[in-house]
Amino acid sequence: MTTAFFTDTRFAQHTLPGHPEHAGRLTAIQKRLEESGIIQDFMLIDPREATSEEIQRVHTTEYLDVLQWIASQERTVGLDPDTYVLPESYELARIGVGGLLNVVDAVMKKRADNGYAAIRPPGHHATPTRGMGFCLLNNIAIAARYAQAKFDLKRVAIVDFDVHHGNGTQDAFYEDPSVYFISSHQSPLYPGSGSLLDIGSGAGHGFTMNIPLPAGMGDAAFETLYQRLVLPALARFQPELMLISAGFDAHWRDPLANLQLSLPMFANMTRWLIQTAQVLCEGRIIFVTEGGYDLEVLSHANLNVGCALLGQDTVHDPIGKAKQNPPLDNDLLEQLLNRHELG
Numbered sequence: 001m002t003t004a005f006f007t008d009t010r011f012a013q014h015t016l017p018g019h020p021e022h023a024g025r026l027t028a029i030q031k032r033l034e035e036s037g038i039i040q041d042f043m044l045i046d047p048r049e050a051t052s053e054e055i056q057r058v059h060t061t062e063y064l065d066v067l068q069w070i071a072s073q074e075r076t077v078g079l080d081p082d083t084y085v086l087p088e089s090y091e092l093a094r095i096g097v098g099g100l101l102n103v104v105d106a107v108m109k110k111r112a113d114n115g116y117a118a119i120r121p122p123g124h125h126a127t128p129t130r131g132m133g134f135c136l137l138n139n140i141a142i143a144a145r146y147a148q149a150k151f152d153l154k155r156v157a158i159v160d161f162d163v164h165h166g167n168g169t170q171d172a173f174y175e176d177p178s179v180y181f182i183s184s185h186q187s188p189l190y191p192g193s194g195s196l197l198d199i200g201s202g203a204g205h206g207f208t209m210n211i212p213l214p215a216g217m218g219d220a221a222f223e224t225l226y227q228r229l230v231l232p233a234l235a236r237f238q239p240e241l242m243l244i245s246a247g248f249d250a251h252w253r254d255p256l257a258n259l260q261l262s263l264p265m266f267a268n269m270t271r272w273l274i275q276t277a278q279v280l281c282e283g284r285i286i287f288v289t290e291g292g293y294d295l296e297v298l299s300h301a302n303l304n305v306g307c308a309l310l311g312q313d314t315v316h317d318p319i320g321k322a323k324q325n326p327p328l329d330n331d332l333l334e335q336l337l338n339r340h341e342l343g
């Protein structure tokens, strides 16, 4: 199996001391991939800056003008209380997206079987009109639009298992039946959106799936969700490319949230998604980093993604499972199955 991999040490320049979304996150991943030796098994992908045209398939000119203006300042600007922008940040965000688009090229042109982009800042909260929640450019949404524009894809699926709702990605495709967006997330939690009732509108009705979960849900609940809901929904949609917003803040030890997933269950979900891509779209699947704020969890989780993409069976888990493992509430499952006509 050939896995196209992109990361860049320059992302470390985007960091604010004391902020949970800091340079150490990617450094921890990079170190783990190097120490394990797995990095030598990847096809390394060169960086490039995404063009304005590529970014504007998702974001408005007005918003990009704001980022451009900040780049001309000599200080850190907060887009909101959570989201910092340094003068270098816009350029770095463009490099993050550009590298991801090079990964899309490698997979779509069959130079690689699948792909993986370890990039910062994260993207899934960034809406077409604003950055928020640590995110500046919506990396995965721009990648979906790029794949559609360049390779004429009719159906792209995005699965987001970050513990927070991928509100920005949802906004980008809410009325669009060509991109199926599936988000599982803790609720209530930041950013507060992602109701089970929100399933898309207009032509996009039925092409957004929100799975809001109460705090405390973990491995058992996710196994049910994937087997009963997420994987059948993907099989029905028949994507030509799958993109995964791979945040690992739904792990039980993450400091920012209260779901209870373990590293082995993340590894299972990863393998189920890879197998689904093999059945549905010749294995074309690309993982993109989002959140995850316990560095030991984050680094092992990303190592496990790398192993799974390469077709290796190894699962690393020095941390163990949560003490509680409650089943998914049956009413919630029934509501989701009915709402999405998967019963």
Ligand SMILES: [Zn+2]
Binding pocket: 162, 163, 164, 247, 249, 290, 291, 292
């Ligand atoms: Zn998150």
